[in-house]
Amino acid sequence: MDKIKVIGGKTLKGSVKISGAKNSAVALIPASILAESPVTIEGLPEISDVEILKKLLEEIGGVVHLEDQDITIDPSMMTSMPLPNGKVKKLRASYYLMGAMLGRFKKAVIGLPGGCHLGPRPIDQHIKGFEALGAKVTNEQGAIYLRADELKGARIYLDVVSVGATINIMLAAVRAKGKTVIENAAKEPEIIDVATLLTNMGAKIKGAGTDIIRIEGVDHLHGCRHTIIPDRIEAGTYMILASAMGRGVLVDNVIPYHLESLIAKLREMGVSVETSDDQVYISKAKKLVAADIKTLVYPGFPTDLQQPMTALLTNAEGTSVVTDTIYSARFKHIDELRRMNANIKVEGRSAIITGPVQLNGAKVKATDLRAGASLLIAGLMARGLTEITGVEHIDRGYSHVVEKLQGLGANVWRETLTEEEMEQVKNS
Ligand SMILES: CC(=O)N[C@H]1[C@@H](OP(=O)(O)OP(=O)(O)OC[C@H]2O[C@@H](n3ccc(=O)[nH]c3=O)[C@H](O)[C@@H]2O)O[C@H](CO)[C@@H](O)[C@@H]1O
Numbered sequence: 001m002d003k004i005k006v007i008g009g010k011t012l013k014g015s016v017k018i019s020g021a022k023n024s025a026v027a028l029i030p031a032s033i034l035a036e037s038p039v040t041i042e043g044l045p046e047i048s049d050v051e052i053l054k055k056l057l058e059e060i061g062g063v064v065h066l067e068d069q070d071i072t073i074d075p076s077m078m079t080s081m082p083l084p085n086g087k088v089k090k091l092r093a094s095y096y097l098m099g100a101m102l103g104r105f106k107k108a109v110i111g112l113p114g115g116c117h118l119g120p121r122p123i124d125q126h127i128k129g130f131e132a133l134g135a136k137v138t139n140e141q142g143a144i145y146l147r148a149d150e151l152k153g154a155r156i157y158l159d160v161v162s163v164g165a166t167i168n169i170m171l172a173a174v175r176a177k178g179k180t181v182i183e184n185a186a187k188e189p190e191i192i193d194v195a196t197l198l199t200n201m202g203a204k205i206k207g208a209g210t211d212i213i214r215i216e217g218v219d220h221l222h223g224c225r226h227t228i229i230p231d232r233i234e235a236g237t238y239m240i241l242a243s244a245m246g247r248g249v250l251v252d253n254v255i256p257y258h259l260e261s262l263i264a265k266l267r268e269m270g271v272s273v274e275t276s277d278d279q280v281y282i283s284k285a286k287k288l289v290a291a292d293i294k295t296l297v298y299p300g301f302p303t304d305l306q307q308p309m310t311a312l313l314t315n316a317e318g319t320s321v322v323t324d325t326i327y328s329a330r331f332k333h334i335d336e337l338r339r340m341n342a343n344i345k346v347e348g349r350s351a352i353i354t355g356p357v358q359l360n361g362a363k364v365k366a367t368d369l370r371a372g373a374s375l376l377i378a379g380l381m382a383r384g385l386t387e388i389t390g391v392e393h394i395d396r397g398y399s400h401v402v403e404k405l406q407g408l409g410a411n412v413w414r415e416t417l418t419e420e421e422m423e424q425v426k427n428s
């Protein structure tokens with residue numbers, strides 16, 4: 001186990017290259033199960049979620065070669081081996097093994113997923129979709145059992161707009177007989193990326209990226225080569241920290257269109273944001289002004305940037321209200337920001353931030369992935385030394401984060417925890 005140490009206050013400049021999107025990667029890799037010949041995905045982020053999915057595919061008989069950012073998966077020898085616990089619980093996206101294995105083998109046993117603890121994260125809409133396609137779904141001792149004699153296309157209305165349910169239903173439906181229509185589908189760019197891979201594998205999908213997706217099932221899917229989209233959340237995180245501490249930071253390999261809600265907010269706060277086709281250039285404002293933020297489904301402000309943004313708002317003049325409409329309890333980072341002198345109250349689903357304050361370095365713990373990003377940004381803004389534990393959460397979603405920050409001139413490094421520190425972290 002590691003900790004990250006930051007000495008704050010240094011101006012950041014230069015450029016940072018964004019990696020492939022975590023939330024695409026974790027769906028594209030399981031999608032390969034549906035093919036009958038090798039699938040290559042290029043440009044993956046080097047994160048632990050990818051490593052774990054690789055091992056899970058190997059457990060079911062996949063031959064997987066992962067080198068740097070490229071993976072080749074030969075799914076031809078895979079079987080419907082049950083995956084009831086263990087690694088499955090280490091990430092959220094293991095739920096995509098349900099849709100992909102159901103699509104290919106018409107049966108699967110997958111443990112309930114893990115991922116960030118952000119309040120309740122049910123998967124009832126995934127299950128509703130699988131059942132509508134003809135699967136019998138039961139929950140036995142924390143594992144979901146799925147079985148179907150045959151999958152048949154269906155019209156499925158999602159009661160909640162869900163990224164995971166939209167993709168998972170798509171994964172099963174591409175191998176169902178006949179036509180599936182997903183209504184009230186999520187529209188995130190990662191959904192289009194997965195639909196693009198599936199289409200290159202021979203699937204027939206229309207409407208990905210809109211709220212109605214139409215799928216015509218096919219009997220066979222083949223391998224292909226696919227390049228992943230850039231990670232809009234990683235890009236947004238660097239844009240936010242550049243807004244706090246940057247004197248000219250170029251965020252490279254980004255699709256600015258995916259980040260319009262963030263760009264608009266940063267400009268509202270006084271940050272200068274210039275965009276080109278695949279780059280964003282940020283110059284810190286002379287004075288940041290407070291802004292209210294409400295997280296919404298895409299193209300609204302992403303919940304995954306709510307926590308990083310909270311750190312930035314501690315430096316803005318006035319009172320900001322940040323409301324998370326997607327997750328009821330995505331505020332565990334606030335207690336840690338308070339240790340660093342932030343003036344924030346949580347009321348229901350909102351955090352009320354009064355600024356500006358000078359943050360001070362402290363020993364803090366990342367309780368989830370974006371809490372970790374928020375604390376890193378706070379550490380870079382703070383006076384003195386910040387020590388962040390819970391780094392394994394950060395490693396789920398940020399490729400080479402320390403090296404990328406060092407490249408911008410940050411005074412940041414990683415250390416291994418001593419046994420005594422490890423004990424303290426476990427007990428805290
Ligand atoms: C691996 C991955 O891609 N993770 C992302 C995905 O998570 P995830 O796919 O888990 O998030 P969803 O879009 O499904 O969840 C959105 C909301 O719907 C609710 N819900 C969801 C499914 C369901 O069956 N029933 C239900 O009630 C959830 O509790 C939440 O309140 O989208 C989230 C929302 O953009 C992001 O924060 C996560 O980074």
Ligand SMILES: C=C(OP(=O)(O)O)C(=O)O
Nearest residue numbers: 092093115116304369370
């Ligand atoms: C919540 C997140 O991830 P996951 O759904 O994988 O837990 C995230 O990426 O911020």
